[in-house]
Amino acid sequence: MSFLLIGDHSQSTLDPAGHGAAQIADLFHWMLGGGVLIWLIVVGLAVYSVVVPGGHRPRLTKTLVIGGGAVFPTLVLTSLLCYALAMLPELHRPPPQASLTIDVSGVRWWWRVAYRTGENQRVETANEIRLPVDQPVEFKLTSEDVIHSFWIPALGGKVDMIPGRETRLKLHPNRVGTFRGVCAEYCGTAHAQMAFDVLVMPQADFEQWLRGQQRDVSEPSGPAATAGRALFHRKGCGACHTIRGTDAGGRVGPDLTHFGSRLSLGAAIKPNDADNLRRWISRTHDVKPGVQMPAFEMLNRDELDSIVAYLEQLN
Amino acid sequence: MAMTETSNHNEINKTDHVTSIWWIVAAPAVWAVHFLASYLTAAIFCAKFADSDGSAGEVQLAVMAYTVVAIVIIAGVGWSGRRRHRDGHDRSPHDGATTADLRRMIGLSTFLLSLLSAVATVFTALVFYFVETCH
Numbered sequence: 001m002s003f004l005l006i007g008d009h010s011q012s013t014l015d016p017a018g019h020g021a022a023q024i025a026d027l028f029h030w031m032l033g034g035g036v037l038i039w040l041i042v043v044g045l046a047v048y049s050v051v052v053p054g055g056h057r058p059r060l061t062k063t064l065v066i067g068g069g070a071v072f073p074t075l076v077l078t079s080l081l082c083y084a085l086a087m088l089p090e091l092h093r094p095p096p097q098a099s100l101t102i103d104v105s106g107v108r109w110w111w112r113v114a115y116r117t118g119e120n121q122r123v124e125t126a127n128e129i130r131l132p133v134d135q136p137v138e139f140k141l142t143s144e145d146v147i148h149s150f151w152i153p154a155l156g157g158k159v160d161m162i163p164g165r166e167t168r169l170k171l172h173p174n175r176v177g178t179f180r181g182v183c184a185e186y187c188g189t190a191h192a193q194m195a196f197d198v199l200v201m202p203q204a205d206f207e208q209w210l211r212g213q214q215r216d217v218s219e220p221s222g223p224a225a226t227a228g229r230a231l232f233h234r235k236g237c238g239a240c241h242t243i244r245g246t247d248a249g250g251r252v253g254p255d256l257t258h259f260g261s262r263l264s265l266g267a268a269i270k271p272n273d274a275d276n277l278r279r280w281i282s283r284t285h286d287v288k289p290g291v292q293m294p295a296f297e298m299l300n301r302d303e304l305d306s307i308v309a310y311l312e313q314l315n
Numbered sequence: 316m317a318m319t320e321t322s323n324h325n326e327i328n329k330t331d332h333v334t335s336i337w338w339i340v341a342a343p344a345v346w347a348v349h350f351l352a353s354y355l356t357a358a359i360f361c362a363k364f365a366d367s368d369g370s371a372g373e374v375q376l377a378v379m380a381y382t383v384v385a386i387v388i389i390a391g392v393g394w395s396g397r398r399r400h401r402d403g404h405d406r407s408p409h410d411g412a413t414t415a416d417l418r419r420m421i422g423l424s425t426f427l428l429s430l431l432s433a434v435a436t437v438f439t440a441l442v443f444y445f446v447e448t449c450h
């Protein structure tokens with residue numbers, strides 16, 4: 001997976017990696033230019049009126065004030081409005097029928113992600129979205145509690161996730177890389193720690209990854225991971241987390257079936273490595289204040305290590 | 316002000332329909348009605364009558380018609396405002412306590428707000444011109 005290394009993890013609208021974001025960046029630059037022009041003329045006239053001594057000719061004054069202060073800004077704003085509105089139809093047009101469709105729902109404070117892989121078939125994951133490059137993709141967005149907003153700045157605009165409603169967003173990534181998505185609507189204590197990773201990858205890699213996601217987990221290998229699986233169940237983790245292929249079928253928290261292959265944990269707030277995972281499980285609320293997962297402080301070091309070994313094997 | 320023409324007491328206190336303050340809000344009110352009518356038409360059409368491809372050509376036609384009507388009314392209001400502002404030979408500022416100045420002041424406000432309302436109405440209409448579907 002060498003492409004992971006060249007990812008820049010960008011979160012900038014002005015460094016676009018998709019059609020929507022490229023248009024937004026263009027629009028931003030034109031609006032900036034128009035705004036600066038209006039500002040220069042208005043402030044320039046104001047300065048001119050103060051600095052140039054003596055009386056000003058009334059006719060000229062009138063022309064400058066009305067022309068520079070009202071007519072010119074109106075013309076510039078009208079052109080910018082037309083330019084922006086002309087972009088909308090294409091951004092809103094649904095993608096072709098057979099396009100990749102991904103359901104994402106916002107949950108305080110993480111993301112439930114499900115790829116539609118066939119008629120009534122979905123494969124669930126969380127907090128990480130992988131996309132094939134140069135393909136349109138449609139997101140169907142909803143929320144399980146309060147209003148969230150789904151935004152991948154490098155790829156396109158943002159769309160609110162509203163409880164009881166389904167909103168849509170079409171994106172069309174055109175550059176391979178790793179990007180960051182965020183919740184863009186304040187949703188409570190851990191709102192600022194509600195992010196996700198977006199990996200745009202070559203089509204073949206993407207398909208291989210998606211096939212991998214569809215598989216259930218295999219038996220853990222090694223004594224630590226095997227002990228970890230037992231502990232995972234005994235400590236009640238399975239009441240909240242699903243690991244397909246085991247008895248763990250909880251839906252309160254993120255699906256962990258392929259957790260080991262994710263780049264980050266806790267909705268993209270920490271890199272997914274053993275140290276962070278230990279901290280996450282034993283001191284959950286220090287890592288992410290407000291989080292809806294109880295901290296498992298009572299686990300001893302061995303138990304923690306076993307669970308971590310097990311989770312890291314979930315590829 | 317001293318420069319304003321003389322007026323007798325009766326004239327100052329008389330308010331007729333051309334000095335009514337309501338003239339000022341006429342054009343913005345037309346814009347507001349145009350705005351509401353446009354979006355209500357779109358909302359109702361898209362919820363009840365749109366076909367599967369979501370095209371909204373009928374809405375575009377309706378909004379175009381609303382826009383013509385609105386602009387005609389706003390132009391009328393603006394024109395009458397400007398005429399009242401220009402009445403007589405007096406120079407600004409029109410801040411005398413006379414009916415004549417009140418008339419001119421209301422006329423100017425009416426005229427300027429008509430320009431603003433016309434621009435706002437056109438901006439509203441542009442949205443419907445460019446966005447052709449219910450999506």
Ligand SMILES: [Cu+2]
Binds near residue numbers: 147148183191194
């Ligand atoms: Cu949120």
